[in-house]
Amino acid sequence: MPVRPVLTLPAPVLVAPAQPVGVVDRRARELAADLVDTMRVSPGCVGLAAPQIGVGLRAFVVDVTGHRKARSCHGVFVLFDPVVERASDPSAAREGCMSVPDLTGDVVRASRVVVSGLDPDGERRTFEVDAFEARAVLHEVDHLDGLLFLDRVAGPHAVFPRKVYR
Amino acid sequence: MHNGAVVNRSADVAHMALTAVGVDQPGIVAALTGALEELGCNLEDSTMSILRGHFAVLLVIEVPAGVGAEAVESALASVATALDLVVSVRPMRDVHPDPDRGPADPARSGEVYAFSIHGADHPGIVHRAARVLAEAGGNVLDLSTRLVGSSDRPVYVLHLTVGFPPGSDAGAAADAVRDALAELGVQSHAHPVEIDVL
Known part of the structure; x- marks a missing residue:
């Protein structure tokens, strides 16, 4: 089943820490394909973490190709068991999330990030990302720790309705 | 909520606007929300903030069928007296979102x-x-x-x-x-x- 439904709050899998994948086997590669396929059919989607499609494993996909705010761009990449090696140069931006469809929030995140993990071939990969790609990676890594952008905002005045007209 | 209970939103309820203002002190939110829970009201959207030393509450509540605004105000009267709050509750006309009418969603188009x-x-x-x-x-x-x-x-x-x-x-x-x-x-x-x- 390549394209899976994207879960929204209050799905318990979204707020639980995900489990390590460990070995990239056939099932992990199927998960990678599902993440890519689901991202592809979701308009404007630049990243997706496994818990968002109901899988409590540490895996995400990011693709910021063509995004106006992207500087670094590594195309489509899936990482298993990602580790943020370095993060610096914080900047603020308003984020939305497919799993929190009604709200947005101002979140400060590092804009220069080094992230490593296993790719779908089981090879260890390291990516240096910045700007929008860095924000996308950190947003997805947060999902693996059971954290949403709602957990990163500075306070009640940093959360906003997404649809401002009814 | 506990034991995994979730709120069931039914159509057979009314929405009301509750405002409360008083000199700020700890316990205002706890006291107001306690009285509302006892009455079976659900808290929906709200903003609450300190404005020049006064705690100001603006809250939309879902009220069980058959409970009027006066009944909600009466239920809050002892809290209002104890904390010196000016409390008012008024019924609200429910707004039904209609995608075919009214301004579009600027998140997409404006x-x-x-x-x-x-x-x-x-x-x-x-x-x-x-x-x-x-x-x-x-x-x-x-x-x-x-x-x-x-x-x-x-x-x-x-x-x-x-x-x-x-x-x-x-x-x-x-x-x-x-x-x-x-x-x-x-x-x-x-x-x-x-x-x-x-």
């Missing part, structure tokens, strides 16, 4: 601007800004003001979020606000709010 306005306090700052925005078709989505500084040099700080319908010139409206306030010696900065969906 623009949202954030305004930061500040300067020496002066009568009419909010009105000038709001009038220019209204003339441009802008809709105030959020607004917060603070009077700060000293009594001999008061400073006014205003933040606004404004939605503009598709086809309107938000940039020109922002310029018009800036010009209208410059006459008062007040600065206005505006920038489009961009949302990154991740």
Whole structure:
């Protein structure tokens, strides 16, 4: 089943820490394909973490190709068991999330990030990302720790309705 | 809520607007929400904040069928007396979102601007800004003001979020606000709010 439904709050899998994948086997590669396929059919989607499609494993996909705010761009990449090696140069931006469809929030995140993990071939990969790609990676890594952008905002005045007209 | 219980939203309820204001002290939210829970009311959207030493509550509640605004006010009377709060509860007309009517969703088709306005306090700052925005078709989505500084040099700080319908010139409206306030010696900065969906 390549394209899976994207879960929204209050799905318990979204707020639980995900489990390590460990070995990239056939099932992990199927998960990678599902993440890519689901991202592809979701308009404007630049990243997706496994818990968002109901899988409590540490895996995400990011693709910021063509995004106006992207500087670094590594195309489509899936990482298993990602580790943020370095993060610096914080900047603020308003984020939305497919799993929190009604709200947005101002979140400060590092804009220069080094992230490593296993790719779908089981090879260890390291990516240096910045700007929008860095924000996308950190947003997805947060999902693996059971954290949403709602957990990163500075306070009640940093959360906003997404649809401002009814 | 506990034991995994979830709130069942049924159609057979009324929505009411509750306002409460009183000199700030710890326990206001706990006391108000306790009385509302006892009455079977659900809290929906709210803003609560300290405004010049007064705690101000503006809250939309879902009230069980058959309970009127007066009954909610009566249930809150002892809390209001104990904490010296002015409490009012009024029924609200339910708004049913209709995608075919009314302004479109600017998150997709219009623009949202954030305004930061500040300067020496002066009568009419909010009105000038709001009038220019209204003339441009802008809709105030959020607004917060603070009077700060000293009594001999008061400073006014205003933040606004404004939605503009598709086809309107938000940039020109922002310029018009800036010009209208410059006459008062007040600065206005505006920038489009961009949302990154991740």
